Amino acid sequence: MGKTMIRVSGLNKRFGDNHVLKDINFEVEQGDVIAIIGSSGSGKSTLLRCLIDLEKADGGTIMIEDKALVKDGVQAPPTEVRKIISRMGVVFQHFNLFPHLSVRKNLQLAPKIVNKENKAKIEAHTEKLLGEVGLESRIDAMPSTLSGGEKQRVAIARALMMNPDIMLFDEPTSALDPELTGEVLKVMSDLAKAKMTMIVVTHEMGFARSAANKILFMNDGIILEEGTPDDIFNHPKNQRTKDFLASITNKD
Amino acid sequence: MSPHVLSLLSSIMAGLGKTLSLFAISLIVSIPLGFLVTLMLRSKLKVVKGIAEVYVYILRGTPLLLQLFFVYFGLPFIPGIGKYMVFERFQAACIAFALNYAAYFAEIFRGGLLAIDDGQYEAAKVLGLTHFQTMWRVVLPQMIRVTLPAVSNETIVLVKDTALVTAIAVPEIMYYAKGAVVRDADPTAFIVAGAIYLVINFFITIIFKELEKKTDF
Numbered sequence: 001m002g003k004t005m006i007r008v009s010g011l012n013k014r015f016g017d018n019h020v021l022k023d024i025n026f027e028v029e030q031g032d033v034i035a036i037i038g039s040s041g042s043g044k045s046t047l048l049r050c051l052i053d054l055e056k057a058d059g060g061t062i063m064i065e066d067k068a069l070v071k072d073g074v075q076a077p078p079t080e081v082r083k084i085i086s087r088m089g090v091v092f093q094h095f096n097l098f099p100h101l102s103v104r105k106n107l108q109l110a111p112k113i114v115n116k117e118n119k120a121k122i123e124a125h126t127e128k129l130l131g132e133v134g135l136e137s138r139i140d141a142m143p144s145t146l147s148g149g150e151k152q153r154v155a156i157a158r159a160l161m162m163n164p165d166i167m168l169f170d171e172p173t174s175a176l177d178p179e180l181t182g183e184v185l186k187v188m189s190d191l192a193k194a195k196m197t198m199i200v201v202t203h204e205m206g207f208a209r210s211a212a213n214k215i216l217f218m219n220d221g222i223i224l225e226e227g228t229p230d231d232i233f234n235h236p237k238n239q240r241t242k243d244f245l246a247s248i249t250n251k252d
Numbered sequence: 253m254s255p256h257v258l259s260l261l262s263s264i265m266a267g268l269g270k271t272l273s274l275f276a277i278s279l280i281v282s283i284p285l286g287f288l289v290t291l292m293l294r295s296k297l298k299v300v301k302g303i304a305e306v307y308v309y310i311l312r313g314t315p316l317l318l319q320l321f322f323v324y325f326g327l328p329f330i331p332g333i334g335k336y337m338v339f340e341r342f343q344a345a346c347i348a349f350a351l352n353y354a355a356y357f358a359e360i361f362r363g364g365l366l367a368i369d370d371g372q373y374e375a376a377k378v379l380g381l382t383h384f385q386t387m388w389r390v391v392l393p394q395m396i397r398v399t400l401p402a403v404s405n406e407t408i409v410l411v412k413d414t415a416l417v418t419a420i421a422v423p424e425i426m427y428y429a430k431g432a433v434v435r436d437a438d439p440t441a442f443i444v445a446g447a448i449y450l451v452i453n454f455f456i457t458i459i460f461k462e463l464e465k466k467t468d469f
C-alpha cells in the first residue's frame with residue numbers, strides 16, 4: 001500500500017450564505033491520479049484551493065503528508081502552512097505565468113529566491129524539465145509569444161521545478177483551443193505514468209478515463225459518487241452522475 | 253541666434269540648475285513615497301488606510317501653490333513646533349513638491365496594482381514566495397510597466413510646475429526670465445524660457461519612450 005498523501009475529513013466551506021463544500025471526505029494515496037469531475041459551480045475549484053491554502057476551510061481537517069494544514073477548522077500557523085503547501089505544485093486554468101519574465105526566469109524564480117539552490121543545479125533542472133514538456137527551444141521566449149498550450153506546459157514545468165510530491169491541476173485545458181489540449185494532456189499523462197500523485201479537476205473525460213485511477217464526481221458541494229473510471233463511466237449508480245455524463249458526452 | 257537672445261539664454265540658464273535639481277529631488281522622493289502611500293491605501297488597518305486617504309485627498313484637492321506657501325510661509329508660525337519648521341526657499345519647494353507629487357503617484361500606482369491579476373499573487377504564493385518577494389519580483393515590475401505612461405505624463409507636468417516656485421523667489425529659470433522681461437521691457441526672455449522647458453520635456457519624453465520599449469513584454 002502507498003502512503004497516504006492527503007486526507008480530508010469533514011471539510012466545510014462557505015462564502016457568506018453559500019455553503020460551497022459540505023462535509024467533504026476523501027483520501028489520496030501516493031501515486032494516485034484523481035480526476036474531479038462535475039458541473040460548473042459544484043465546488044471543484046474551491047475544494048482544490050482549500051488544499052493549497054488559497055481558500056481557508058471553515059471546518060474539518062486537511063492532512064497533507066501527515067501534517068495538518070487545517071485541524072478541526074483551525075488553520076496551522078503561517079510558517080507551518082508555508083512548509084506544508086511547499087510540497088504541492090499547482091497548475092491553474094489561466095496559466096498565471098509571470099508575463100515580465102522569460103520562460104527560463106519563470107521556472108527559476110522560485111528555486112532561486114525561495115529554495116536558494118545553486119545556479120548550475122537550477123540551470124540543469126530547467127533544461128531537463130523543459131525537455132520533458134517539449135519546450136527546450138522556447139527557453140528564452142517571453143510568455144506573450146507562446147501559444148496557450150505552450151504556456152500551460154511552461155506552467156507545469158515551473159511547478160515541477162520545486163520538486164513537489166503532489167500536483168494539483170484546476171481545469172488545465174479549459175482555456176485552450178481544442179487543438180492545443182492534446183499536448184498538455186500528453187504531458188500530464190507522462191507525469192501520471194511517472195507515478196506523480198495528482199489531483200486534476202477536468203472536463204476532459206477521455207483523460208479522466210485513461211490517466212486517472214479514481215474519479216470523484218462532485219455535485220452541489222458534495223462528493224456524490226466516487227470510484228474507478230470503470231465504475232463511474234460504465235456503471236454510474238446515481239442519476240445525477242448519469243445526467244452529467246450524458247450532458248458532457250453530448251457536447252463533444 | 254542674435255547676440256541679444258544668446259545673452260538672455262545665458263542669463264536664464266543660470267536658473268537651470270535649480271530647476272533641474274528641484275525636478276530631480278521631487279521625482280526621486282515622491283515616487284517611493286507615493287508607493288508607500290499606495291501600500292497604505294491598501295492596508296487592512298483602517299487607521300493606516302484612513303490616514304493615506306486623507307493625505308491624498310488634501311494634497312490633490314488643494315492648490316500646489318497654496319501648499320508651497322504653507323510650507324514656506326505658514327509652517328514657521330505654528331505655535332510650539334513652528335521654530336523647527338523654518339526652511340530655506342529651495343528646501344521648502346522640495347518638501348512641498350515631493351509631498352504633492354507623492355499623492356498623485358500614489359493614485360497612479362494604486363490604479364496600476366488593480367490591473368494586476370489575482371492569479372499572479374496566487375501563482376507566487378503556491379511557489380512559496382513571501383509577501384515581500386511577491387511584491388518586489390512579481391508585482392512591482394508589472395505595475396511599473398502598466399503605470400509608465402501615466403508616470404511619464406506626471407513627470408512632464410512636474411517639469412512645468414517647477415516654475416511655480418518663482419513665487420517664493422527660488423532662483424530658477426522662470427525667476428531669471430521674469431527678471432529679464434521686467435528689466436528689458438521685452439517679452440523675448442519668456443520665449444527663451446519656454447524653449448528651455450520644451451527641450452527638457454523633449455528629453456524626458458524620449459527617456460520614457462525608451463523605458464516603455466524596454467519594459468514591454
Ligand SMILES: Nc1ncnc2c1ncn2[C@@H]1O[C@H](COP(=O)(O)OP(=O)(O)O)[C@@H](O)[C@H]1O
Pocket residue numbers: 015018020038039040041042043044045046047
Ligand atoms: N471567492 C469566492 N467568493 C464567493 N463565492 C465564490 C468564490 N469562489 C467560488 N464561489 C462560489 O462557490 C461555488 C463553487 O464554485 P467553484 O468551486 O468555483 O465551482 P467549480 O470549480 O466546480 O465550477 C459557486 O457558487 C461560486 O459562485
Ligand SMILES: [Mg+2]
Pocket residue numbers: 044045046171
Ligand atoms: Mg472551477
